[in-house]
Amino acid sequence: MSTSTATAVVYEGPRVLTMKEIPLPTIGPQDTLLEVVLCGVDGSELHMYNGNYDWLNDKAPVTFGDEIIGRVVDIGVAAKERHGLVIGDLVTVEARWPCAAGCENCDRGQYFLCMHNTTFRGYGTISLAEPPHLWGGYATHVFVPEGALLYKVPQELPLRTALFACSVLANGLRWSEVNGAGPGKTTVVIGPGPQGLACTIAATRMGSTVVVVGLEHDGERLALAKTLGAAHTYAIPEGEEPVETARKIRALVGRVDGVIEGAGYTPARDLAFEVISPLGIVTLVAAPTPPVQEINWRNVREVTINSPLSHPHTIARSFDFAVQLLEEGMDVGSLVTHEYSLEDAEKAIAVASYKTDEHPIKVVLNPAL
Numbered sequence: 001m002s003t004s005t006a007t008a009v010v011y012e013g014p015r016v017l018t019m020k021e022i023p024l025p026t027i028g029p030q031d032t033l034l035e036v037v038l039c040g041v042d043g044s045e046l047h048m049y050n051g052n053y054d055w056l057n058d059k060a061p062v063t064f065g066d067e068i069i070g071r072v073v074d075i076g077v078a079a080k081e082r083h084g085l086v087i088g089d090l091v092t093v094e095a096r097w098p099c100a101a102g103c104e105n106c107d108r109g110q111y112f113l114c115m116h117n118t119t120f121r122g123y124g125t126i127s128l129a130e131p132p133h134l135w136g137g138y139a140t141h142v143f144v145p146e147g148a149l150l151y152k153v154p155q156e157l158p159l160r161t162a163l164f165a166c167s168v169l170a171n172g173l174r175w176s177e178v179n180g181a182g183p184g185k186t187t188v189v190i191g192p193g194p195q196g197l198a199c200t201i202a203a204t205r206m207g208s209t210v211v212v213v214g215l216e217h218d219g220e221r222l223a224l225a226k227t228l229g230a231a232h233t234y235a236i237p238e239g240e241e242p243v244e245t246a247r248k249i250r251a252l253v254g255r256v257d258g259v260i261e262g263a264g265y266t267p268a269r270d271l272a273f274e275v276i277s278p279l280g281i282v283t284l285v286a287a288p289t290p291p292v293q294e295i296n297w298r299n300v301r302e303v304t305i306n307s308p309l310s311h312p313h314t315i316a317r318s319f320d321f322a323v324q325l326l327e328e329g330m331d332v333g334s335l336v337t338h339e340y341s342l343e344d345a346e347k348a349i350a351v352a353s354y355k356t357d358e359h360p361i362k363v364v365l366n367p368a369l
């Protein structure tokens with residue numbers, strides 16, 4: 001790679017990735033250019049790669065990647081002032097940002113629901129055709145326009161720790177909060193993937209008794225959940241019906257105040273509504289596959305259902321939380337288990353999809369490899 005071009009992994013359509021050289025943009029007063037240090041491979045990208053989202057396919061070619069840790073390599077005068085950053089600073093940039101047009105949802109602080117952004121425009125989902133073309137973390141560089149949200153990484157955080165904290169742990173914090181985690185509460189986390197483990201860390205530290213539920217092949221991840229604070233884990237035997245799993249979990253803990261459903265497939269959703277106690281909260285966070293199911297509404301009595309989207313206003317707190325955990329001897333960076341080069345993006349996606357013999361927790365891309 002020459003210093004005047006970036007290299008980006010480009011999604012052309014279902015299961016087709018190519019590498020492209022893109023000229024580095026001229027940076028205006030309000031803009032920032034980051035060199036990507038690490039980029040997470042996340043659950044929605046597995047769906048995106050397989051072509052499961054028509055709205056995304058319509059935008060292709062696209063560079064994925066919205067969990068970004070980068071170094072400032074160019075910054076305009078106004079951006080410097082606005083963000084309090086200088087060249088060399090290590091930062092993360094949030095996937096989406098508030099519009100400048102003044103909409104009801106952005107005014108409420110919910111920029112993930114921006115009314116002027118109905119097409120999920122943000123890092124990892126912006127068409128490559130849109131200048132200056134550097135809109136995803138699966139690349140050596142990303143462009144940061146005026147209005148985007150940058151957060152400096154605390155110097156105490158190692159790179160992998162910062163990567164895990166910039167999005168996955170931030171989601172864990174927010175989702176545990178909207179799920180009502182707290183002292184005296186029992187929180188059931190379904191799905192021991194990176195997000196489920198982050199919810200386990202957050203809900204445990206908020207005071208909940210946490211039960212993590214997975215499948216028989218999740219043995220390692222369930223064992224890890226215990227070291228992260230889970231009071232109990234449960235591996236669902238093959239063929240066991242959700243109603244039976246729910247009975248066993250309730251026998252273990254009694255009342256279930258909250259369920260965070262992070263697995264996204266139909267039996268997991270069924271289990272969420274089977275196991276939740278009356279007056280409880282079900283938090284649905286995974287992209288559902290398949291997208292439609294029947295809920296047994298007889299079980300849903302005085303239950304609150306919420307569906308948080310990512311983590312507005314949570315990144316700074318998540319960085320502080322990661323620093324605090326480090327001081328307590330827990331490095332969430334240890335959950336980053338696999339690092340791949342941009343050339344190996346396809347392999348990284350396969351590994352993160354559990355389609356290889358590897359047993360990953362969090363998979364990331366490192367453009368310097």
Ligand SMILES: [Zn+2]
Pocket residue numbers: 098099100101102103104105106107111113114115116117
């Ligand atoms: Zn808006």
